[in-house]
Amino acid sequence: xxxxxxxxxxxxxxxxxxxxxxxxxxxxxxxxxxxxxxxxxxxxxxxxxxxxxxxxxxxxxxxxxxxxxxxxxxxxxxxxxxxxxxxxxxxxxxxxxxxxxxxxxxxxxxxxxxxxxxxxxxxxxxxxxxxxxxxxxxxxxxxxxxxxxxxxxxxxxxxxxxxxxxxxxxxxxxxxxxxxxxxxxxxxxxxxxxxxxxxxxxxxxxxxxxxxxxxxxxxxxxxxxxxxxxxxxxxxxxxxxxxxxxxxxxxxxxxxxxxxxxxxxxxxxxxxxxxxxxxxxxxxxxxxxxxxxxxxxxxxxxxxxxxxxxxxxxxxxxxxxxxxxxxxxxxxxxxxxxxxxxxxxxxxxxxxxxxxxxxxxxxxxxxxxxxxxxxxxxxxxxxxxxxxxxxxxxxxxxxxxxxxxxxxxxxxxxxxxxxxxxxxxxxxxxxxxxxxxxxxxxxxxxxxxxxxxxxxxxxxxxxxxxxxxxxxxxxxxxxxxxxxxxxxxxxx
Amino acid sequence: xxxxxxxxxxxxxxxxxxxxxxxxxxxxxxxxxxxxxxxxxxxxxxxxxxxxxxxxxxxxxxxxxxxxxxxxxxxxxxxxxxxxxxxxxxxxxxxxxx
Numbered sequence: 001x002x003x004x005x006x007x008x009x010x011x012x013x014x015x016x017x018x019x020x021x022x023x024x025x026x027x028x029x030x031x032x033x034x035x036x037x038x039x040x041x042x043x044x045x046x047x048x049x050x051x052x053x054x055x056x057x058x059x060x061x062x063x064x065x066x067x068x069x070x071x072x073x074x075x076x077x078x079x080x081x082x083x084x085x086x087x088x089x090x091x092x093x094x095x096x097x098x099x100x101x102x103x104x105x106x107x108x109x110x111x112x113x114x115x116x117x118x119x120x121x122x123x124x125x126x127x128x129x130x131x132x133x134x135x136x137x138x139x140x141x142x143x144x145x146x147x148x149x150x151x152x153x154x155x156x157x158x159x160x161x162x163x164x165x166x167x168x169x170x171x172x173x174x175x176x177x178x179x180x181x182x183x184x185x186x187x188x189x190x191x192x193x194x195x196x197x198x199x200x201x202x203x204x205x206x207x208x209x210x211x212x213x214x215x216x217x218x219x220x221x222x223x224x225x226x227x228x229x230x231x232x233x234x235x236x237x238x239x240x241x242x243x244x245x246x247x248x249x250x251x252x253x254x255x256x257x258x259x260x261x262x263x264x265x266x267x268x269x270x271x272x273x274x275x276x277x278x279x280x281x282x283x284x285x286x287x288x289x290x291x292x293x294x295x296x297x298x299x300x301x302x303x304x305x306x307x308x309x310x311x312x313x314x315x316x317x318x319x320x321x322x323x324x325x326x327x328x329x330x331x332x333x334x335x336x337x338x339x340x341x342x343x344x345x346x347x348x349x350x351x352x353x354x355x356x357x358x359x360x361x362x363x364x365x366x367x368x369x370x371x372x373x374x375x376x377x378x379x380x381x382x383x384x385x386x387x388x389x390x391x392x393x394x395x396x397x398x399x400x401x402x403x404x405x406x407x408x409x410x411x412x413x414x415x416x417x418x419x420x421x422x423x424x425x426x427x428x429x430x431x432x433x434x435x436x437x438x439x440x441x442x443x444x445x446x447x448x449x450x451x452x453x454x455x456x457x458x459x460x461x462x463x464x465x466x467x468x469x470x471x472x473x474x475x476x477x478x479x480x481x482x483x484x485x486x487x488x489x490x491x492x
Numbered sequence: 493x494x495x496x497x498x499x500x501x502x503x504x505x506x507x508x509x510x511x512x513x514x515x516x517x518x519x520x521x522x523x524x525x526x527x528x529x530x531x532x533x534x535x536x537x538x539x540x541x542x543x544x545x546x547x548x549x550x551x552x553x554x555x556x557x558x559x560x561x562x563x564x565x566x567x568x569x570x571x572x573x574x575x576x577x578x579x580x581x582x583x584x585x586x587x588x589x590x
Contacts, residue, residue, distance in 0.1 A: 104565040240550040311530040322507060329508070331578050336571035342583035347510030359509060360522055363500060366507040367523065368530075377530065383538035422522055423529055 003031045008485055011076045011170040011224035012254075018075030021064060025057035025075035025119065032077040032121050035168045044143050045153075045162040047082050048090050049122035060117055071117035072231055078113055079163040079172035082123040083130055084215070085204035086110055093206040094126040094138040094156075097328050097335045097353025107204020108239070109173060109215050109232040116231045121169060124159030128355045129325065130180055130208045132156050133428050136419055137357045144415065145188060146486035147454055151412040154184030157218065161188040164218050165455075165486040171219040171228050175205055177212045178313050179407075179432025182444035185218050186407035186457025189446045189484060191225045191474065192218045194432075196465050197439035198243030200229075201236030209320035210241070212313075212436050221483050222445060222474045226253035229467065245465050256468035257475040262295030264401045264473065271306040272405035272431050283456040284406045287447035290480040291404070291473065301400060303391040308384050309433040310426055315368050315381035316437075322365030328353060360422060389438040396463045402473055406431050407444040407457035431459060441467045445474040447481050495523040 003023060006014045017023045033051060040046050057075060064070055080086060083093045085103035087110075092098045106114070113120075127137035135143040135158030143158040145151040146166040153162040157174025161184035164172050174181040176194035185192025193216040200215045207213060217228035230252045236242045251259075268288060273281060292298050330336035330349030337348035354362070368377035395403065408431055418425040435442040441464070444457035458477055462470045500520045504511050511519065563576065572579040 101569060104561055104568060237553040240552060242551075244551070305536075308533060308536055311533050314526065315530055315533070326508075330571060331580055332566075333569035334571070339581055341581050343508070344510070345581055346508040350508055351510040351512075351515075354509075356515075356518075359511070359515070360519060360526075362507050362509065363503050363519060363523055364526055366503045367495070367499070367527070370503060370506060376534070379543050380533050380536075380538065381530075382543040383541040384533055384536050386541055386544070387536065387538070423525055426526075 003027050007031055007035065007170060008167050009170065010221045011073065011219055012227055014170055015072060015074050015076045015227070018060070019064070019070045025060040026054060028075045028077065029053045029057035029119055032119070032169065036121060039166050039168055042144060042149055043146060043162050043166060044141055045124055045159040045166070045168065046079070046122040047092060047094070047125050047140055047159065050089060050120060053077065053119045053121050056119055071115060072227060073113060073116040073118040076118050076171060077121045077169040078118045078228070079122060079124045079160055079169040080110065080120060081126055081157050081160050081172070081174045083126060083175055083206040084110060084173060085206070086120070086123065089123065091123065091206070092140070093130070094128040094140065095353065095355070095358070096139045097350070099335060101334050103204070105204065108201035108236045110204065112232050124157070124163055124172060126159055127156035128358050129206065129321070130156040130175055130177055131321070131357050131361055133179070133183060133425050134413070134415075134418065135159060136415065137355060139355055142415060145412045147188065148412065151414050152187065154187035154408070154412065156180040158184045160218050161185055161190055161192065164188070164190045164220055167220065167485045171217060171224055173215060173228075173232070174218050175213055175215050176436065177208050177317060178436045179429045181216050181218060182407050182432050182442060182457065182459060183429065185444040186459075187412040187455060189449070189455030189486065190218050190220060191222050191446070192216070192444045193225050193229055193467070194435065194442045195229060195233065195467060196243070196441040198241050198245070199233050199441070199465070199467070201239040201242045203236055203238040207324040209317040210324065211320060212317060220485070222471060222478045223254055223257045226257050226471050229253050243465070251468065253467055253471050256471045259468065259472035261291070261472050261476045263297070264469065265297045265299060265399055266291060266473070267299055267301035267395050267400035267403045269301050269303045269306065269403060269405055271303055276406050276409045277411065279450040280406050280408070280410060280456050283448045283450065284458055287458045287477055287480070288404055291476060294476045296473070299400070301395050301403065303395065303434065305384065305387045305391050306434055309388055309437055310430055312381045312384045312388060313429070313433045313437060314364065314426055315377050316385060318361040318365030319369050319378050320365070322362045322369065325358070325362055357422070385437050388434050392434070392438045392440060392461070401469055403461040405459050405461070407459040408432070411450050411454035411456055435461045440464055441470055443470045443474045445477045446483070447477060495527045496520060499523065
């Protein structure tokens with residue numbers, strides 16, 4: 001395979017080619033920089049890039065020449081959402097308040113990818129502090145969808161999704177608090193995985209809502225996403241919520257892609273199809289029919305508290321955000337406004353440093369935690385969250401192996417379409433929020449496109465710690481709908 | 493409950509956010525709509541439910557010293573550092589006023 005074919009294909013083939021010496025890591029690094037240079041001008045998927053990957057690649061090639069066996073992601077360029085701390089490289093979280101911030105440490109996921117010999121060509125665009133569903137809330141300008149540059153790539157991990165869709169990199173990391181990996185994966189036609197809460201260490205992830213945040217991979221194919229998750233998953237003493245649980249099956253996530261799906265029971269909840277665009281409905285139901293042909297049983301189920309997920313999420317996530325973002329005070333790092341006294345320093349720094357959506361969420365979160373409203377809003381939402389989680393427990397307890405539904409009710413919407421209506425933007429997360437509230441794993445895998453060619457995602461939601469079943473089903477879906485690079489990237 | 497300009501000003505003060513007049517007006521409109529939307533939760537029967545984490549209990553690591561940031565690393569990103577510490581403007585006057 002040529003370097004270009006390797007960059008268009010799976011991270012697995014690329015990593016194997018570098019490990020075997022069929023291609024040098026330096027060739028991959030140089031070609032990646034060329035692609036970003038030629039393709040990202042209009043997309044704005046990257047907030048910063050690093051040409052140091054050529055030096056890192058040269059070290060990999062030298063190690064291989066000396067006879068060393070390279071890691072599972074040898075020479076695979078992986079784009080990192082700019083919410084992940086990278087030692088000696090800027091980390092802005094899409095916010096002016098972190099402009100110029102250079103962390104003194106690497107996030108655990110970055111350390112693990114580095115240990116697996118991955119390359120890091122740059123940091124990707126995102127909604128400020130991951131607060132958004134379109135990457136239009138980035139303080140550095142919006143990212144565009146490689147399939148149609150008048151549309152959003154989704155968000156908040158829109159830059160990571162666009163980087164993979166346009167094959168600037170075959171894989172990326174994102175973070176998902178209420179759908180921020182899955183919805184952009186759906187909008188751009190790539191695979192996106194939100195692991196079980198606790199599966200991946202959050203150490204070094206800029207915090208948004210700590211009971212919901214989870215890091216996960218986006219990739220050009222299912223197996224590639226599985227290999228990246230194999231590398232980054234696992235307990236980390238530096239994250240107190242990091243899980244020690246192993247998958248019920250000791251096989252790797254990558255190996256689980258080959259698992260037989262015949263006989264698996266897939267629940268299809270009516271609630272997730274209400275208000276879904278007809279072309280998305282058609283595409284998702286065709287994918288379900290394909291899984292049925294593969295031997296799965298498709299059955300209707302009901303998750304009755306789904307309708308309350310948006311309100312529940314926006315109370316809990318904003319409450320946690322208002323607390324997490326209290327650290328941005330202009331004293332220890334980040335932007336600092338000029339002020340004569342400490343109170344003014346805090347107020348002016350935060351007013352100048354935060355964008356409108358972040359202020360909106362800090363205000364809502366502070367409001368629902370404030371005296372007189374705490375029980376009515378915050379405590380109430382926590383209780384409804386339990387009901388949302390119990391819906392899933394009841395369904396899985398009845399023997400359903402996975403739940404299937406659209407990742408998003410629509411294909412990618414137009415830039416600017418929802419920016420003036422925060423509630424309309426929040427409602428675009430309706431299909432992804434419930435699994436986040438319940439802490440469950442979920443994957444978005446491409447199914448058939450809309451008649452106009454826009455990508456559509458099938459969402460698969462699994463039992464806690466059972467990503468393996470989701471990878472098996474997603475791989476089965478992918479056999480019907482093979483990966484398609486975005487034409488925008490190919491034209492560039 | 494209706495969120496007003498006064499609500500926004502009160503909550504902004506709690507959150508250490510200085511907002512200009514235009515922002516207060518716009519955010520009051522947004523906050524009122526969002527609060528009205530989340531009030532649908534009041535209709536859900538949650539009788540007898542205890543609030544609690546839905547995710548597994550956090551585990552703490554052993555309380556043993558580990559390498560951390562060096563003093564220089566910790567100060568390296570400070571917008572203003574003086575004599576090995578983070579520099580802040582005077583705050584005594586603000587305390588006296590409060």
